Amino acid sequence: MKxxxxxxxxxxxxxxxxxxxxxxQYPTGPHIAAGLLYTAENSFDDISNKVVADxxxxxxxxxxxxxxLGAEQVIGxxxxxxxxxxxxxxxxxxxxxxxxxQCDISNLGWRGQIxxxxxxxxxxxxxxxxxxxxxxxxALKVASQAVYSLHKTSTRDHVKRxxxxxxxxxxxxxxxxxxxxxxxxxxxxxxxxxDIAVDLWRFVPKRSRGKDI
Amino acid sequence: xRMLTHxxxxxxxxxxxxxxxxxxxxxxxxxxxxxxNHDFLRNxxxxxxxxxxxxxxxxxxxxxxxxxxxxxxxxESDLEFLRKFHHALLELHLExxxxxxxxxxxxFPVNKGIPNMLLHEDEV
Numbered sequence: 001m002k003x004x005x006x007x008x009x010x011x012x013x014x015x016x017x018x019x020x021x022x023x024x025q026y027p028t029g030p031h032i033a034a035g036l037l038y039t040a041e042n043s044f045d046d047i048s049n050k051v052v053a054d055x056x057x058x059x060x061x062x063x064x065x066x067x068x069l070g071a072e073q074v075i076g077x078x079x080x081x082x083x084x085x086x087x088x089x090x091x092x093x094x095x096x097x098x099x100x101x102q103c104d105i106s107n108l109g110w111r112g113q114i115x116x117x118x119x120x121x122x123x124x125x126x127x128x129x130x131x132x133x134x135x136x137x138x139a140l141k142v143a144s145q146a147v148y149s150l151h152k153t154s155t156r157d158h159v160k161r162x163x164x165x166x167x168x169x170x171x172x173x174x175x176x177x178x179x180x181x182x183x184x185x186x187x188x189x190x191x192x193x194x195d196i197a198v199d200l201w202r203f204v205p206k207r208s209r210g211k212d213i
Numbered sequence: 214x215r216m217l218t219h220x221x222x223x224x225x226x227x228x229x230x231x232x233x234x235x236x237x238x239x240x241x242x243x244x245x246x247x248x249x250n251h252d253f254l255r256n257x258x259x260x261x262x263x264x265x266x267x268x269x270x271x272x273x274x275x276x277x278x279x280x281x282x283x284x285x286x287x288x289e290s291d292l293e294f295l296r297k298f299h300h301a302l303l304e305l306h307l308e309x310x311x312x313x314x315x316x317x318x319x320x321f322p323v324n325k326g327i328p329n330m331l332l333h334e335d336e337v
Contacts (some may be wrong), residue, residue, distance in 0.1 A: 050259070102328065109222065109233075109330070111233045112260060
């Protein structure tokens with residue numbers, strides 16, 4: 001599938017109707033989602049024929065992109081039931097078979113390392129400090145192959161240091177810097193649209209811990 | 214929820230030391246056909262907890278799998294086994310029912326195929 005085609009399919013997905021500020025529910029735009037999954041597949045072979053988990057999947061954009069690129073099994077996990085309803089509809093619209101689980105990522109109970117790749121657009125931790133690193137901590141335990149994640153560029157040094165020192169990453173690499181358009185979803189946004197610099201990261205977990213969480 | 218997902222998910226209630234595997238209570242199972250991918254099956258096979266998978270497929274109403282996990286070499290040649298493994302792993306979905314913590318008996322409901330694994334405040 002071509003990048004343009006993937007982006008156009010994702011552009012048709014439904015997004016949050018009533019975003020919840022405490023969960024930092026910002027939609028992952030089709031351009032960013034398509035770019036992330038396309039890179040994971042074409043540069044690193046981390047998607048097709050793989051088991052892919054989408055952490056904090058929201059309306060399921062990243063998971064849908066993974067399924068469109070040939071992931072054998074996609075699991076979308078989110079705490080919010082309304083998001084999962086939309087994500088389910090989105091998957092049905094595209095005739096994709098995706099398993100969804102309602103769960104708080106920080107309380108996820110998981111056996112072994114069957115998941116190859118985790119993709120996520122975590123909460124950036126502006127409302128709940130460190131929320132993105134909590135997601136990364138769990139992702140690096142669950143994935144056997146790679147974790148793709150978005151973090152604010154302003155936290156780049158911190159993310160790298162913590163991932164390598166504390167979170168079981170054997171490598172942490174910024175693949176590119178993106179502009180993340182956050183439309184005026186919430187009342188506290190004064191400007192019409194805010195444009196944040198965000199890094200697309202690829203983390204590789206250390207091998208064969210095989211530990212349950 | 215597919216049986217592949219069931220083979221990874223466990224109960225994470227505070228104090229529980231072994232939350233795997235979750236027992237399945239079935240109200241409704243649906244079958245959705247997907248294309249078979251032999252390479253994927255050979256790859257995933259060694260990672261599957263066979264006993265949990267065998268028990269789960271039985272509860273889901275599928276009794277064609279061997280109770281003992283076969284030797285990995287069987288996956289190279291036995292297309293009939295691959296078909297059964299594929300069907301139980303990826304085509305059976307728990308649509309309505311519950312997942313039950315093996316230690317505490319706490320039930321996690323499954324509605325419209327989605328298990329609700331949210332914990333109560335006193336379980337975290």
